Amino acid sequence: MPQIENDRKKSGMPKSIPYIIANEIAERFSFYGLRSIMVTYMAVAFFNPHNIASLTTEADAKANEMSHLFVTLAYFMPLVGAIMADWFFGKYRVILFVSIVYTIGHFILSVAGPSYPVFALGLIVIACCAGGIKSNVSANLGDQFNKSNENLLSKAYGWFYMAINTGGTLAPIFIPVLKDRYGPEVAFGVPGILMALATIIFFIGRKKYKKVPPAGVKKENFVTITFYALVKLFSRKAGQKVWDAVGEKYSPKSIDAVQAVYRILAIFAFTVVFWALWDQNLSEWVLQATRLDLTLWGDFQILPEQVNAINPFLVVALIPVFSYLVFPFLEKRGLTVSPLRKIGAGLLIIGLAFVVIALLQEKVDIGQKPSVWWQILAYVLLAASEVLVSVTCLEYAYTHAPKSMKSTMSAMYLLGISAGNLVVGLINGNIVNKGFFSQFTGAKYYWMFLVILAVTFVLFLIISKRLPEKSYVGVDEEEALAKSV
Structure with a gap:
C-alpha cells in the first residue's frame, strides 16, 4: 500500500x-x-x-x-x-x-x-x-x-x-x-x-530537473560505422559485400540501425528542396510584402514583417483539419494516405504557393501594388504543405528508425532544413556576385525555384516507389532485425 x-x-x-x-x-x-x-x-x-x-x-x-x-x-x-x-x-x-x-x-x-x-x-x-x-x-x-x-x-x-x-x-x-x-x-x-x-x-x-548524465562517446555510432563502411568499400575481400565486411567488426543490430538511417535519408533528401522554398517566407516573401498594399480592411494596415505571423497559427489550425477531416475522408474513399503520399502532396502544394508568389511578383515587377491578401493565400498553402511534409517526416523518422537511431534521425531531419537554406543562400550569393543566377531576379527568381521543385517532384515519384520500408513500431530491434534476415 x-x-x-x-x-x-x-x-x-x-x-x-x-x-x-x-x-x-x-x-x-x-x-x-x-x-x-x-x-x-x-x-x-x-x-x-x-x-x-x-x-x-x-x-x-x-x-x-x-x-x-x-x-x-x-x-x-x-x-x-x-x-x-x-x-x-x-x-x-x-x-x-x-x-x-x-x-x-x-x-x-x-x-x-x-x-x-x-x-x-x-x-x-x-x-x-x-x-x-x-x-x-x-x-x-x-x-x-x-x-x-x-x-x-x-x-x-x-x-x-x-x-x-x-x-x-x-x-x-x-x-x-x-x-x-x-x-x-x-x-x-x-x-x-x-x-x-x-x-x-x-x-x-x-x-x-531529472538530469540524465552524459553517456560518453559511443563506439558503435552512425558516424564511425559509416566511416568504416567507406573504408571497406575499397579494401574488402574480392566478392565480399560491403556490409558483410563491416559485420566482421560491428554487430548486426548496429549495422541494421545505420542502414535504417540511410533508408530514411533517401526520403529526407527530397525535403531539402522543400525547405529551400519554405524558408523563403521569412526572407524573400517579407521583402516582397514591403511592395504590397498592406491594407487588410478599411483603413487597417499591417507592417510587412507581420504578415508571416499567420503561418504558425495556420499550422496549428490545419493539423486537426487534416487529421480528423481530410485524411479520414480520403481513406473512406479507398485512397490510402501513406507517409510518402503525404510528402508528395506537400511538395505539390508548396509549388502552388510559389505559383501565387511568382504571379504576385510579376505584378510588382511592372510597378503595381497588389493586395497582401494574395500573399496570405500563399501562406495558407504553405501551412498546408508544412503539415503534410514536416509533421509526416517526423512521424516517418520515428516509425522507420530503431530506438538507437531516433535521436540521430532528428538531427538528420534538421540538417535537411540547414541544407535547404544553404542552397538558397548560395544562389543569392551568386546573384550578388553577378554569377549565373543573377539572370533570375524578380518573378523569374520564383519561377526558377518552381522548375527545381518540379524536377524534384518527378524524381520523388520515381524513387519513392522503389525504396524498401521497415517499420520498428510495436517490435523491438532484435525482432525487426530477425524479420529482415
Whole structure:
C-alpha cells in the first residue's frame, strides 16, 4: 500500500515542466522575432542605406543570403549540441550555457548600430545557441517522465508544441512594431531581455530537473560505422559485400540501425528542396510584402514583417483539419494516405504557393501594388504543405528508425532544413556576385525555384516507389532485425 501511494504521488505532471516551457517560449520568440525583421533591416541599414533604386536587387540578395546562411548554421548546430549533451556535458548544462550566450548574442545585435561585422557576429552567436537549444530542450522534457506519469507525456509535448507556436506567432506581431516605433536597438534588445529572464527561470528550476548524465562517446555510432563502411568499400575481400565486411567488426543490430538511417535519408533528401522554398517566407516573401498594399480592411494596415505571423497559427489550425477531416475522408474513399503520399502532396502544394508568389511578383515587377491578401493565400498553402511534409517526416523518422537511431534521425531531419537554406543562400550569393543566377531576379527568381521543385517532384515519384520500408513500431530491434534476415 505505501508503494502504491508513492506511485500515485509521482503520477502528476513533473514540477520541472513549467521552467522548460518558459525557456522554450522565450527562445522561439527571440528567434522568430529576429527573423521577422532581420532581412528588411539588413537590406536597408547595411546594403542600401541611401535607398538607391538601382541597388535594390543586389541589397535584397545580400540580405537574403545572410538570412539563409544564418538559418543554415542554426539548423546545423543541433547535431553539435546533441553530441555535446549526450556524450560530454548533459542536456541541462548545455541548455543553461547556450541560453546565457544566446542572451549575449541579442545584446550584440542591439548595440551593433551601423557596424555590419558586429551585427553578423551577433547572428552567428544566436545561430549557434539556437541550435544547441533546439536539439536538447524537447529531449530534456521527455527525460522528466518515468513509468508512473508517462501517460502525461503527450500532454506535456502538446504544451511544448503550443509554446513553440506561441513564440512563433507573437514575435512577428510585436517585434516589427517595436522596430517601427522605437528603432532596431529596442527590437533586437527586447527578445534578449526575455531570453535573460527565461534563463534565470530555467536556472531557478535546477533542483527540480531529472538530469540524465552524459553517456560518453559511443563506439558503435552512425558516424564511425559509416566511416568504416567507406573504408571497406575499397579494401574488402574480392566478392565480399560491403556490409558483410563491416559485420566482421560491428554487430548486426548496429549495422541494421545505420542502414535504417540511410533508408530514411533517401526520403529526407527530397525535403531539402522543400525547405529551400519554405524558408523563403521569412526572407524573400517579407521583402516582397514591403511592395504590397498592406491594407487588410478599411483603413487597417499591417507592417510587412507581420504578415508571416499567420503561418504558425495556420499550422496549428490545419493539423486537426487534416487529421480528423481530410485524411479520414480520403481513406473512406479507398485512397490510402501513406507517409510518402503525404510528402508528395506537400511538395505539390508548396509549388502552388510559389505559383501565387511568382504571379504576385510579376505584378510588382511592372510597378503595381497588389493586395497582401494574395500573399496570405500563399501562406495558407504553405501551412498546408508544412503539415503534410514536416509533421509526416517526423512521424516517418520515428516509425522507420530503431530506438538507437531516433535521436540521430532528428538531427538528420534538421540538417535537411540547414541544407535547404544553404542552397538558397548560395544562389543569392551568386546573384550578388553577378554569377549565373543573377539572370533570375524578380518573378523569374520564383519561377526558377518552381522548375527545381518540379524536377524534384518527378524524381520523388520515381524513387519513392522503389525504396524498401521497415517499420520498428510495436517490435523491438532484435525482432525487426530477425524479420529482415
